Amino acid sequence: MSTPDAIIRAEGLTRRFGDFTAVDDLTIRVATGSIFAFLGANGSGKSTTIRMLIGLLTPTTGEIEVDGVDVIRNPRLVRDHIGYMGQKVSLYQGLSVRENVEFYAGLYGLDAAALRERWGALSERLSLRDVEHEHPADLPAGVRQRTGLALSTLHRPRVLFLDEPTAGVDVHNRALFWELIAEEARAGVTVFVTTHFLEEADYCDRVCFIESGRLEADGTPAELRARWSQGYRVRLAGDAALADAPDLRRLLERCAPDGIELRRTPEGVEIAAGQLGREWLRAVGDLQRTHPSLRVSVDEPPMTGIFRALSGRPA
Amino acid sequence: MRLGETHRPVPGLRLRGLVKHFGAKVALRGIDLEVDGARILGVVGPDGAGKTTLLRCLAGLLEVEAEEALVLGHDLRGDVTALKSELGYVPQSFSLYRDLSVHENLQVTARLNGLFGDEFAARANPLLERTGLAPFVDRQAGALSGGMKQKLAIVSALLSRPRLILLDEPTAGVDVLARDEIWAILRERKHEVLVVVSTSYLEEVEDCDLLVYLDDGRAIATGSPAELRASVPLELYRAWGDEPRAAAAAARSLPYVFASRATGSHARIEVRRADTPGTERVIADLLALPERPVLVAERMAIDTESMLLSLARGDRGGNGGPPGPGTPANAAPGPGDRAAATSNRSPGAGASP
Numbered sequence: 257m258s259t260p261d262a263i264i265r266a267e268g269l270t271r272r273f274g275d276f277t278a279v280d281d282l283t284i285r286v287a288t289g290s291i292f293a294f295l296g297a298n299g300s301g302k303s304t305t306i307r308m309l310i311g312l313l314t315p316t317t318g319e320i321e322v323d324g325v326d327v328i329r330n331p332r333l334v335r336d337h338i339g340y341m342g343q344k345v346s347l348y349q350g351l352s353v354r355e356n357v358e359f360y361a362g363l364y365g366l367d368a369a370a371l372r373e374r375w376g377a378l379s380e381r382l383s384l385r386d387v388e389h390e391h392p393a394d395l396p397a398g399v400r401q402r403t404g405l406a407l408s409t410l411h412r413p414r415v416l417f418l419d420e421p422t423a424g425v426d427v428h429n430r431a432l433f434w435e436l437i438a439e440e441a442r443a444g445v446t447v448f449v450t451t452h453f454l455e456e457a458d459y460c461d462r463v464c465f466i467e468s469g470r471l472e473a474d475g476t477p478a479e480l481r482a483r484w485s486q487g488y489r490v491r492l493a494g495d496a497a498l499a500d501a502p503d504l505r506r507l508l509e510r511c512a513p514d515g516i517e518l519r520r521t522p523e524g525v526e527i528a529a530g531q532l533g534r535e536w537l538r539a540v541g542d543l544q545r546t547h548p549s550l551r552v553s554v555d556e557p558p559m560t561g562i563f564r565a566l567s568g569r570p571a
Numbered sequence: 572m573r574l575g576e577t578h579r580p581v582p583g584l585r586l587r588g589l590v591k592h593f594g595a596k597v598a599l600r601g602i603d604l605e606v607d608g609a610r611i612l613g614v615v616g617p618d619g620a621g622k623t624t625l626l627r628c629l630a631g632l633l634e635v636e637a638e639e640a641l642v643l644g645h646d647l648r649g650d651v652t653a654l655k656s657e658l659g660y661v662p663q664s665f666s667l668y669r670d671l672s673v674h675e676n677l678q679v680t681a682r683l684n685g686l687f688g689d690e691f692a693a694r695a696n697p698l699l700e701r702t703g704l705a706p707f708v709d710r711q712a713g714a715l716s717g718g719m720k721q722k723l724a725i726v727s728a729l730l731s732r733p734r735l736i737l738l739d740e741p742t743a744g745v746d747v748l749a750r751d752e753i754w755a756i757l758r759e760r761k762h763e764v765l766v767v768v769s770t771s772y773l774e775e776v777e778d779c780d781l782l783v784y785l786d787d788g789r790a791i792a793t794g795s796p797a798e799l800r801a802s803v804p805l806e807l808y809r810a811w812g813d814e815p816r817a818a819a820a821a822a823r824s825l826p827y828v829f830a831s832r833a834t835g836s837h838a839r840i841e842v843r844r845a846d847t848p849g850t851e852r853v854i855a856d857l858l859a860l861p862e863r864p865v866l867v868a869e870r871m872a873i874d875t876e877s878m879l880l881s882l883a884r885g886d887r888g889g890n891g892g893p894p895g896p897g898t899p900a901n902a903a904p905g906p907g908d909r910a911a912a913t914s915n916r917s918p919g920a921g922a923s924p
Contacts, residue, residue, distance in 0.1 A: 297746040299716030343744060396619030424663075424743040426617045426771055427876060428883040431832065452746055453772065455876075458835030477835045490867075532836060537811055537866035544867065545858055548851045552869045554811060556836060560774065563747045 263288040263415055263446045264309065269318035271304055271469075278304040279315070280469040286462070291437060291447045293460035297567055301469035302450050306419055309448070310340055323414045339413035343420040345404030347392035353403055354388040357410065364411035371410075378406045382436060398429025405436060409445070416440060418449040422456065434459045454559035463559075465566045472566050477559070482530040484565045485557035490540065493523035494550040503543050511536045524550075583607045583735075583765050584629065587639035589647075591624055591788075598624040599635075600788035606781060611761050613779030614769040617883050620785040622769040623663065626737045629767060630660040643735055643765075656684075658735040659728030661721075663743070669713030673704055673723055676712050677730060684731035691730075698726045701756055718749030725753060729760065736760075738768040742775065754778055773875045784882050792882055800873045803881045805829065806847050807873050808840040810857050810865040818857075818864040825856055838865075841877060 264286035271279040279301045286292040296302045307313040309320060311331030320327040323337040347356050354375075361371040379385045382402045392400055401421055408416060418437070422430045434456065437447050441461075449460070457463045457477055464474040473480055481487065492504075504525065511518055516536055517528040527536065544550055589602040599621050606612055614622045627633050629642050631651030640647035645654035668676050677699075681691040699705040702722040707715065712723060721741055728736055738757075742750045754775065757766050761780070770776060777796050784792040784799065792799055810818045819838035822831040827846040832839050842853060850870045857868040873881075 297716075297748055298718040298744075300746075396617070398618045420744055424618075424740055424771060426883070427773065427879045428617055430771070431880065452744060452750075454747060455773065455834075460835075532811060534813060534866065541858055541866045541868075544854060548855060552867060553871065554809065554837075554867065554869055560747050564751070567746075567748050 261288050262286060263323050264292075264448060265319075265321045266305075266309065267319040269305065269308060269320065270316050271308060271313065272316045278469050279308070282318075282466065282469065282471055284464060284471065284474070286446060286448060288446055289441055289444050290461040291441050291449065291459065293457045293463040294448060294450045294466070295454070295457065295463060295563065296466040300466050302466065303419065304469075305466070306417055306448075306450070310338055310417055311335065336411070337413055338415045338417060339408035339411070340417045341404045341408040341419070341421055343423045345400050345407075347400065347403060347407075349391065349393050352389050352391055353384065353395075356392070356403070357388075357407065360407045361410055366411060374410055374412070375406075378409065381439070382406050396429075398425050398432070401425055401429065401433060402436070405433070409440065413445070415446045415448065418447065420450050420452065422451060422453055430456070454563050457559045465563070467567060478531050480559075480562050481557050484562045487528060487530040487557065488532060489555040490527040490529070491521070491523070491553045491555075492525050492527070492540065492543065492550055493521075493553075494547060501547070503546060507536075507539045507543060510539050582641070582644040584612075584767075585639055585641040587637060589628065589635055589637040589640055591621075591628055591633060591635050598788055599628070602785075602788075602790050604783055604790055604793065606765065609762050609765050610780040611757060611766040611768065611778070613776055613782045614767060614785065615776055615782055615879065616785035621788040622785055623739055625785065626660070626739050626767065626769060627662075629735070630658060630737050631655050632660075656731075657733055658737060659731065659733040660737045661724045661728050661739065661741055663739045665724045667712040667720060667723060667727075670711060672709050672711055673699075673715070674708040676723060677727060680727045680730050686731065694730055694732065695726070698729055698756070701759070702726055702752055718745040721745050722749060722753060725756065729756070729764075733764060735765045735767065738766070740769050740771065742770060742772060750775070773879070776879065777875050784879075786882070791885070796875065796878075799882070800875070800878045803873045803878050804844045805873060805877060805881055806842045806844060806850070806853070806870060807877050808842065808853055808857065808868060808870050810838040810840060810868045811836065812838075812864050812866040814864055817862075818860070821860040821862070821864050822857060824860070825853075827853075839877070841881075
């Protein structure tokens with residue numbers, strides 16, 4: 257455990273329930289200020305892992321450190337450092353949004369002045385000012401989720417655990433929610449998030465997949481695509497003459513050393529690459545500039561395919 | 572509007588001016604919808620648009636007002652007992668008998684529908700095989716994973732061979748493999764049953780034969796996914812480069828750019844058709860942005876995400892909701908807030924005694 261910039265460090269985490277091993281020798285590190293996607297099928301051990309990371313469940317074996325706190329020895333201490341939001345946002349139905357906020361602020365020990373300042377900023381940023389006197393039952397799911405995010409960040413935690421924060425939320429509010437998550441990360445907060453909307457993995461700096469409690473893959477979205485997909489296809493189509501253009505030949509030569517495949521097609525060429533590379537992208541861009549009629553289309557392997565590839569592996 | 576042709580005489584949905592009030596609150600403000608034949612109808616739209624209420628109306632669970640409200644030929648304004656025996660309904664929070672096994676849960680449903688013995692087995696077994704639940708028939712329903720519970724609820728709803736099945740977000744919180752299985756079942760059944768399903772997943776919206784887009788209790792768009800995509804008055808561009816966020820921000824400086832947003836590897840840029848200077852010009856402008864954040868630019872067909880966001884923005888004008896994603900109003904937080912948040916990083920500041 258010596259990665260200095262890792263704010264979450266779990267080492268050899270194992271949790272057994274009787275004969276059943278829910279989490280099996282899991283080691284993860286989450287860099288400070290990053291957005292970390294923790295993905296896996298239903299029942300793969302995600303929730304058990306999160307419950308251990310936030311000090312609600314003691315691992316059978318293993319070590320956990322979150323923001324410098326030894327979570328296993330001091331499970332209560334870690335709660336001042338973290339915020340947690342689940343799929344079912346816990347709001348008191350009888351209280352208005354504002355009253356919920358005041359209640360949570362009390363639990364976190366925020367005084368009136370601190371609350372006023374913090375809620376002022378949060379309600380503005382999360383577009384909650386207009387609904388602060390509404391009751392949770394009257395609010396659409398997207399607004400409830402934003403309220404949940406506000407509550408989980410009231411005490412300015414350094415680490416946010418978001419367990420399926422966008423489940424059942426519409427596409428517009430999901431996009432908005434991810435803007436807010438990105439803002440938190442830019443402000444230095446580390447975000448540990450689970451989701452079944454796999455396109456959301458692309459908003460994350462690092463993605464880890466678990467299956468049967470074991471780590472199956474861990475990398476940036478680009479690394480996962482390179483390893484677990486057919487890779488990118490970039491098609492260039494234009495006048496037939498273009499296929500013989502010297503520019504294109506130069507492109508071929510520049511790309512070939514990088515192990516990128518280049519195929520001629522009836523319309524032009526197709527580039528196949530495990531990942532996007534600055535050099536060859538720039539070369540394609542140069543071609544676009546000199547041949548404005550060139551049609552470019554990029555196929556990016558979807559994250560759903562990667563999830564399927566990983567889940568399909570024999571355990 | 573009349574959607575699709577009849578595969579066989581399945582009288583589907585025929586709604587004109589369907590209105591649903593809850594006290595003073597109007598949940599549905601006059602829905603017109605005509606769907607014939609077996610197919611998959613997706614109910615989409617923002618949270619609070621009335622999707623769940625519409626499904627509950629179709630299930631005969633709510634009293635409605637309408638000029639016409641026929642479901643499978645039964646009038647929702649009259650006695651719906653017969654209708655209820657012809658449909659399967661899986662609400663968002665459905666109830667399984669947690670202490671009963673998978674098999675026992677299905678038996679309860681079967682008995683309620685007058686299915687016994689061999690006939691029960693003949694219907695249940697293929698569905699259990701198909702959903703991958705077969706190895707778990709003796710497991711308590713309460714011990715199933717979220718995805719398996721959803722599958723059990725759907726198997727249960729399909730057991731009596733309904734002519735209409737209503738599924739309210741059946742895959743919320745369900746992993747992609749279980750979603751694949753659930754959708755495979757729906758696609759197999761769609762020739763014999765009208766499937767009405769609400770969903771927030773983009774790929775599932777794409778898999779529907781027809782969509783009805785609800786907003787604020789109104790059906791503001793109806794058609795196939797392709798028809799709805801074609802109706803979007805936008806052009807969609809993608810800009811690829813090292814810093815998608817910088818590319819998205821820089822693209823906003825182009826006067827004709829309507830919205831711009833970064834995702835992992837690229838920026839998505841939308842231009843109103845009415846404002847576009849033409850594809851070649853847009854691409855040239857993106858490639859020429861100051862500091863060259865864009866290495867490659869492409870125009871792509873409108874996808875489901877852009878279609879839904881566009882429909883959402885279209886009627887989102889005056890309800891006080893937040894601005895659309897990617898608009899300049901979503902820029903970084905104010906300097907005061909940022910400074911305050913950053914100060915939290917100093918050692919010890921985050922921990923209270």
